[in-house]
Amino acid sequence: xxxxxxxxxxxxxxxxxxxxxxxxxxxxxxxxxxxxxxxxxxxxxxxxxxxxxxxxxxxxxxxxxxxxxxxxxxxxxxxxxxxxxxxxxxxxxxxxxxxxxxxxxxxxxxxxxxxxxxxxxxxxxxxxxxxxxxxxxxxxxxxxxxxxxxxxxxxxxxxxxxxxxxxxxxxxxxxxxxxxxxxxxxxxxxxxxxxxxxxxxxxxxxxxxxxxxxxxxxxxxxxxxxxxxxxxxxxxxxxxxxxx
Numbered sequence: 001x002x003x004x005x006x007x008x009x010x011x012x013x014x015x016x017x018x019x020x021x022x023x024x025x026x027x028x029x030x031x032x033x034x035x036x037x038x039x040x041x042x043x044x045x046x047x048x049x050x051x052x053x054x055x056x057x058x059x060x061x062x063x064x065x066x067x068x069x070x071x072x073x074x075x076x077x078x079x080x081x082x083x084x085x086x087x088x089x090x091x092x093x094x095x096x097x098x099x100x101x102x103x104x105x106x107x108x109x110x111x112x113x114x115x116x117x118x119x120x121x122x123x124x125x126x127x128x129x130x131x132x133x134x135x136x137x138x139x140x141x142x143x144x145x146x147x148x149x150x151x152x153x154x155x156x157x158x159x160x161x162x163x164x165x166x167x168x169x170x171x172x173x174x175x176x177x178x179x180x181x182x183x184x185x186x187x188x189x190x191x192x193x194x195x196x197x198x199x200x201x202x203x204x205x206x207x208x209x210x211x212x213x214x215x216x217x218x219x220x221x222x223x224x225x226x227x228x229x230x231x232x233x234x235x236x237x238x239x240x241x242x243x244x
Contacts, residue, residue: 024059025058025061026053026059026080027081028049028061028080028204029063029064029065029069029073030063030065030067030084031065031066031070031132031153032154033067033154034155034183036084036102036240037083044240045102045202048224048233048236049220051223051227052227053219055222055223056222066134067133074205075094075207077209080210081204081205082095084202084204085097085202085203086202087201091205095208096205096208096210098217100202101202102202103201104199105173105174106174107173107174107192108192108197109171109172110190110191111162111189112189112190112191114169114191118169119195121140121197124144125144128149128169129147129167129168130149130161131151132155133151137171137198138171140198141171148167155172155177155180156184159180159184159187163190171197204220
């Protein structure tokens with residue numbers, strides 16, 4: 001644990017000093033979001049992004065930090081990329097995006113005994129709902145009138161709040177919830193509502209102000225294509241049980 005903390009501190013110092021140059025590692029930042037980002041060394045996104053850059057002889061390092069902070073760091077040039085990012089009109093104005101490498105299904109989660117009748121976002125009016133701070137899902141929920149929105153830094157905290165009946169529902173990627181449910185027995189009595197809130201492609205994103213924005217995106221896209229043809233992409237999906 002101390003070694004991991006030291007590594008995180010070193011990465012943060014590197015990130016705050018500069019973004020990548022020709023021979024430096026590309027640095028990404030994101031919050032913990034299993035199974036996509038488990039820690040700085042594992043998770044579907046971490047493994048895939050690192051492998052895609054490695055295929056193009058480019059090193060990649062990962063910094064774990066709250067998502068809203070990661071977004072600020074990218075836009076200030078303190079890190080290079082957000083390795084897991086959904087597009088939106090606002091983000092399209094500020095970011096360059098890679099080709100999509102996955103797609104996330106956003107769903108509503110509640111307690112099994114809940115009587116919530118959910119089909120559309122408008123059905124959440126008057127309810128207390130938790131989402132990850134800074135995620136596009138949280139921003140979308142904030143537009144709904146009369147919703148009582150709780151914003152936390154990770155999905156585990158949101159689900160714990162739901163488990164304690166301090167909120168009535170959580171909005172999440174379906175497979176992120178399934179992964180945490182398999183790891184935590186206390187979440188076994190939570191359920192997924194069948195209606196899909198949204199289906200959003202997942203990309204890496206880099207600020208348009210980054211001096212090598214297009215170069216970084218092109219490197220990743222080329223590496224991703226190679227992984228999709230040599231079997232590594234499918235193997236990485238299977239490793240994190242995302243191929244089912």
